[in-house]
Amino acid sequence: MGKEITLDVAAEQQEMQIIGVNGSQAQKTRMLQMGFTPGTRVRILRRAPMADPVEVKVRGTRMLLRRDECQNIRVAS
Numbered sequence: 001m002g003k004e005i006t007l008d009v010a011a012e013q014q015e016m017q018i019i020g021v022n023g024s025q026a027q028k029t030r031m032l033q034m035g036f037t038p039g040t041r042v043r044i045l046r047r048a049p050m051a052d053p054v055e056v057k058v059r060g061t062r063m064l065l066r067r068d069e070c071q072n073i074r075v076a077s
Contacts, residue, residue, distance in 0.1 A: 002077035007042065008054070008070035015043045016075035018058075023072040035059040036073055 010016050018040045021031045035058050036042070045055040045062065052067040 004074055004076045006071050007044070007056070007065075007073040007075050008051075008067050010044050010075055012044045012046060014077065015041050016077055018042055019074040019076055021073055027069075027072060031069070031073065034063065035061065042073075042075060 004019055007016070018036055018038055020038055021028045021036055023031070040058060042056055042058045045057055047054050053064040054067060054070050055062060055064055056070075057063075
């Protein structure tokens with residue numbers, strides 16, 4: 001497995017594996033309920049001009065996350 005980074009700095013179109021989720025208990029629960037569970041593959045599809053929000057694809061679903069939410073998701077290639 002590659003170097004561990006947070007999703008907000010991951011390259012676009014590169015598929016990454018989720019290592020874990022940080023943040024408050026409420027933030028962790030929300031991310032886990034949305035499908036951001038350890039071992040799941042995730043890909044950044046594109047970023048808005050100011051890098052917020054970020055469009056990601058996880059478990060076949062496209063969704064928009066705020067940059068601060070992406071900072072709480074740890075991934076590796």
